[in-house]
Amino acid sequence: MSLTKRKDTLPIPPVDAEKYTTVCQYCSVGCGYNVFVWPEKRNGTAKSNAFKVDLSKQGQLMSGFSYTETMHNVITRKNGNRYNLAIIPAKESRINKGDYSIRGGTNALTAYTPTGVTKDRLKYPLLRKENGFVAISWDDAVEIIATLTKSSMDKYGADSVAMKFYDHGSSGLGFEDNWGAGKFFLSGVKTQYLSIHNRPAYNSEVWGSRERGMHELNYDVDDARLADTIVLWGSNAYEGATVFYTEHIMPNLQGGSIDEKKSEFAPGEPAEEGRIVIIDPRKNATTTVSQDISAERVLHLRPNLGTDWILANALARIAWENNWYDSAYLQKRTDMATFEDYKSKSLELAKPFAAFLADAEKITGVSRKEMEEAAAWMAKPKAGGFKRRTLTLYEKGIIWNMKNYDQVAAIAQLSVLTHNVGRPGTGCGRLGGHQEGYVRPGAPTPGSIYAGGPPKNVDKYITGGGGKIYWVGATDPYLSTPNSKFFKKSVKKRANNLLDYLDNGGIPSDPKAYVAKVLEAYEKTDGLFMIVQDIYKTHTSEDAMLILPAAGWGEAVDTSINCHSRLLRIYDKFMDAPGEALPDWKILALVGNKIKALYTADGNKEMAARFSGMEWKTDAEVFADGAQEFGDNRATEAEEARLSAECYKGVTHEMLRKLGNEGIQTPVRQDPASGKLVGTKRRYQYSFASKDGLFKWYGTDAWTGYPSEIAKYINNPTYPFWFTTGRSQHVWQTMYHDKRIPEKLMTVPLPYLEIHPDDAGKLNLKTGDMAEVFNEEGSCLALVYVNDATKPGLVFGIMFHAKGTMNNLTSSYTDPKTTIPWYKGTKVGVKKYNGKLDDAIKTVSLLSNNDFSMP
Amino acid sequence: MSDISRRKFLQTTSASALLLFSGLGRESQAASVQSYPSRKIANIKDLKVNEALAFNYPDENSPCVLVNVGQEAAGGIGKGKSVVSFSTRCTHMGCPLTYNNGRLVCKCHYSMFDVSRNGQTYQGLASQWVAQVVLRLDAATGNIFAEGVDGLIYGRIGNLKLS
Structure with a gap:
């Protein structure tokens, strides 16, 4: 018996079907899609259709053209007539090249239909x-x-x-x-x-980088294919930014981008298969997929919760001690006055190296050997003395960490210290969750406590x-x-x-x-x-x-x-x-x-x-009006750093419609020589976004333990587990669409908890059981997966779900410098729930989601 | 190629057929009900738990596997309802799927399908669950017949519509 009703045939758009370009509504990757709309009863044929693909033949693997059951729907327009709707991944987009994720592949299913799963859309005030x-x-x-x-x-x-x-x-x-x-x-x-x-x-989540003079979106997808080393720090790319991983990171790990490297690198510069450093307390899907590709080129560091800035500073100190930095670059592009503060507080040069690393080991739980290996992979020059090219991408594991400001600043500074910004194959910033589109008048609070906040x-x-x-x-x-x-x-x-x-x-x-x-x-x-x-x-x-x-x-x-x-x-x-x-x-x-x-x-x-x-x-008028906020964008290539990251001044809807999936990269500048609008591929090659163009260093805080909201649980046997949260590849945000799509809800029917086999054994828990996760803030009932994603003593929950939220458990603590919360860390107790939610168990897969072992 | 001649397309506009194809409230188009060939693919006594048997269905250009997963599975046949069958074209971008211990796995982008749950994508990129072959067990002989495909085979506009 089938769990869902399936289709075994799809309608074909006629040659004259309406065609639109769009971008996926979901994650930070922004895969290009093409949309086709045509009257329900007026289909094209296998040989003659708007896809311009011969549909009479079996489609070939990896052809870049996919049209599946989940990419079609039937909508009703205001004229009362029914139309077929097909939303398919764009082969011509350099972002996704026809690839798509389990989220974007269902874009068509989310369209409003008066009788379908979305029929309860809001229609009136x-x-x-x-x-x-x-x-x-x-x-x-x-x-x-x-x-x-x-x-x-x-x-x-x-x-x-x-x-x-x-x-x-x-x-x-x-x-x-x-x-x-x-x-x-x-x-x-x-x-x-x-x-x-x-x-x-109302804040930026990355003032720790922006107040250094570095906007967090400073790289291009190409950099993920050109990097010698990719660092994913608290960013589960395979699940969260899926197609960026499969189209740009994965080929690099597989050696598929070596030719591109050769053409972009300096003559004689080594160009090899990429390496990846994953810094995450959890052995997530990104880690295990990467390990399946090439275990020897994956390094996985698992710091204690809340300690990442100490780890980043330790990696920077290792780079410093080994002279893996370029003094000339630091002198030319960074503010050497503030560098003293960084050397004293972040690198703690007054403390002997061995003692410094011993302290870092104790706080972070990461061994000196692992730290030294990671630092070498990120900063040690390649054979022939060529600077290594490292792309460091952090996301919620850092942003929603304890001490948001210092965590972000420490990583940004590690990257600039090792000149891993502004060169092909480098960059330091966010992996992102959603896409961006910010243009607003100035906010009442311009920055952190160091810039008018919090x-x-x-x-x-x-x-x-x-x-x-x-x-x-x-x-x-x-x-x-x-x-x-x-x-x-x-x-x-x-x-x-x-x-x-x-x-x-x-x-x-x-x-x-x-x-x-x-x-x-x-x-x-x-x-x-x-x-x-x-x-x-x-x-x-x-x-x-x-x-x-x-x-x-x-x-x-x-x-x-x-x-x-x-x-x-x-x-x-x-x-x-x-x-x-x-x-x-x-x-x-x-x-x-x-x-x-x-x-x-x-x-x-x-x-x-x-x-x-x-x-x-x-809509076009609003877009044009917003552009005025960006001010004068006449700038040469070398002056790009002074432009707002999202500046699109001069661009119109009509222009973008013509550009389609090609688009234009912000900041868009009006070139003084040609008068033309020019996009920006990569940022901060010539200067940083501070008044004098220099990167501003910052001396981070020392380790002072956990805030009182969390410290109250430490050494309390009722709450023995450290607790962190994250997302699932399948569902977007609160599941506002996905809870309506049967396949999605069957796959992720309930909030879930991952627990290590050692801990599960003590609690008599097995995969498929239910457990209550609780602390003094609240509780959540969750489906249990026993696997090795977490370490003993650490449990993981999906951040929120349409049927319950783990944020009941998170504290009200925010970083006093930025008012950004620590979503990703608290302590909890776990209690087996003596019952099963049978209807959910019958549809959900209980296979481990981080096991990619192949036959 | 012999199967192709046995294909039939039954045009229908009846209300009941429309209803049949518009499951779970999703808008769906029921232009045709296709008639699949019935083909013997194995005898149940020849199947060993977790050892997949490869075959083609509904035509020679459509690789599939038949497997006894050793536990009750959605759409399963046999005494333990444990025998199931799937297309091995990955529904994501068409790469070949391999059976491994209850899962169909794709090496191209690591989509993983649970064969006990209708080919559910429990991890990975494929937004469509893998297509499941409808099986019939002849109780007297133990012969297993493939008699339909539930879900769209990757790379096709219709499971039976190739020229």
Whole structure:
């Protein structure tokens, strides 16, 4: 018996099918896709079709053309007619070359259909009444929000409005929506209580690198094929940035890019198969796949949680002691005044080398031998004295580590010390989670504590009773914020207090009367008016007062960049949004324009001016308006470092439509000689992004142990396990689409926990059992996998899942320098649950997901 | 090539056939119901646990494996419902799959399929589960027949539509 219903034939697009180019809605890789739409009953033929492929023949392996069951759907347009939709990976994209991941391969399945798995998309604004949500008109919704926001600002100040909005590219929609949200909240409302998607504050996750003068996206996909050594530090590329691994890292490890190296390297420079250093407490899929390719060219370091900056400094000290650096480069490109601080605090040159390394070994749990080998693989010059080329990519294992600022700074500095930035095959930055598309007016907090920060913690503000309006856009904090159980409990209480007050005597139907009663409630209760703007109802929206329906990927024109080449492309609109759903920028413009009108009516010109400039009619206008934020981008190649990383000034939607999958790499500069727009392949060859162009060194903190939020568990036998979290290759973020796709939910039916066989034996746990993971913050019930991914004493859980969140267990600790949380480390107890969830067990595979051993 | 002559395409527009093909709420197009050949591929007593038998189905250009996985498997036949069969074209990009201890594995990009769970991609890149061959056991003789394919064979617009 089949677990799912399958297809054994697919419809063929006719030659004249509508064709659009887009980019995958999911991860940082940004694979190119082509979209075909054609009337349901008017198919092409095997020989004559829009794919321009002879479909009468068996397709060959690795041909770059794939059209599978999951790449097709049938949509209904606003005209009521049904159309076939095929979304297939683009062979002509240099990012993916026809390759695709298990996420992107299902892009078509996520399209809205009135009878399919996505039928419960939000279609109308919904207001919470006595017995649940009822649809209201956009006019009423806009009037309620605008009047309430204005009244709240007038009475309680701008900080009475708090927001948690995504700021990324692709799935949420990129530059257009981010400019819309930015204009509304940063220019209009001007609240300090802003936060970015899952996290508690409005900040960069990599100020530790940016404040050195180095933006985190400084490399190109080609560098992963050219590198002598790739370092993946807290970044599980095979699962998280899959096609970047399979198309760019894997060929390098296999020796498939040696010819490319030869053509790019200096004459006589050794060009060999790549090596990889994986720094991760977990033996994840990236590690075991890489080991299967070539175990002798894989080095796996497993530091204790929270200790990575000590490890990075130790590797830097080893490079220093061995003279694996170029003094001339350091003198020319880096600030030698601040270098003294780095030498004294990070390299600790006053401490004897042996004693320094002994301390590092003790703190990190990584042996001196492993450290010396890793440092050599990263920095030791090659035969003939040629500088090694090392590409270092970190992600959430570093960013969401204890001491976010110092972790990122230490890795950035290790790379610059060894001149592994600005040359082919090098780079140091983020692997990325999602794509990017950030353009907004200046944020209230420009940087870390060293640059005007830290930013306000919105979670603590809201849970502490602060704020009157809390606007949540395309994020689900009940699952994704750290310490989520406490957050949910607090918000629910405040939302219910407001609802109880409104309900007493009846909830007014007239928008003006409704707002008047909310304002009355603000005086009498700690009520919180939560607005959730999303494509589906979410865990958080159950406590919203108002839910706003947003357009999704493919339903509006979007532009974004990927992470591994900063490749700007168009994500064209190929279908209508369901019901009355609107792009986020348009929703914010409607409310902004209404507030402007209200202030104009009051005669308050100053406030009306703050909300002006949102009169856009099209996506293209928003894109062009946002570009003004980047300022003058006339610059020579050697001046690229002074441009904002995502600068696209001068580029238009029409231009991007013509460029298709080729796109253009940001920062885009206007070349002074030719006047033409030119993209930037690789950054910081000539200078860094500081005022004087020099890289700014920073002396990191010494090891001081764990913060009190975690220290309380240490030596407490009730919580014997260190606990870390991560993602699964199969599902994207909170599974907002994936929980609706049967194959995905069957494969990952529940939150899961990985535990080492030694620990599992003591708890009498085996794969397929259920266990409760718990600590003083909260608990989560999880499906157990016993495998060697974790070390004894360390358990791993999927960060969040549609059916439960491990963030119930994470603490409220944030790095005091940046307000970035430590999602990736706490301590827990594990208790066997005496029952089985049979329906899930019957569909889920219980095979180990990090075992790639071949026959 | 002999199988190809036995192919039939039954055009249908009946409501019941449309319903049959639109499972799990997903929009699906049911332009045709294909008729697969019935072919004897092995006798159940010849199968050893975890030793895969290679054969081609529904035509000679479509490699498959038959295996007794030694435990109950979705779509399995035999006393323990443990005998299953799959296409060995990886649904990701068409590379050959190899059977190994309950899994079909692809060396190209490391997609891994669980043969006890309908060829579920439990790890790796393939967004489509591997296509499963529908089996029938003749109780009297122990002969195993391949009689259909559930899911699309990689590289085809239809499992039976090659020229």
